[in-house]
Amino acid sequence: MQTIITMECTECKSRNYTTTKNKSKHNERIEKNKHCRNCRRHTAHKETK
Numbered sequence: 001m002q003t004i005i006t007m008e009c010t011e012c013k014s015r016n017y018t019t020t021k022n023k024s025k026h027n028e029r030i031e032k033n034k035h036c037r038n039c040r041r042h043t044a045h046k047e048t049k
């Protein structure tokens with residue numbers, strides 16, 4: 001089952017992306033390097049609740 005999650009920039013805390021993940025496969029919070037428009041560079045984005 002796919003769940004929609006929101007990805008938040010760890011530096012400016014803006015929520016830039018949504019993605020989906022399989023909760024039964026990935027219970028832990030996911031973290032990805034994404035381009036942040038606020039920071040205007042690539043930063044780590046973490047899953048929010």
Ligand SMILES: [Zn+2]
Pocket residue numbers: 009010011012013014036037038039040043
């Ligand atoms: Zn940012």
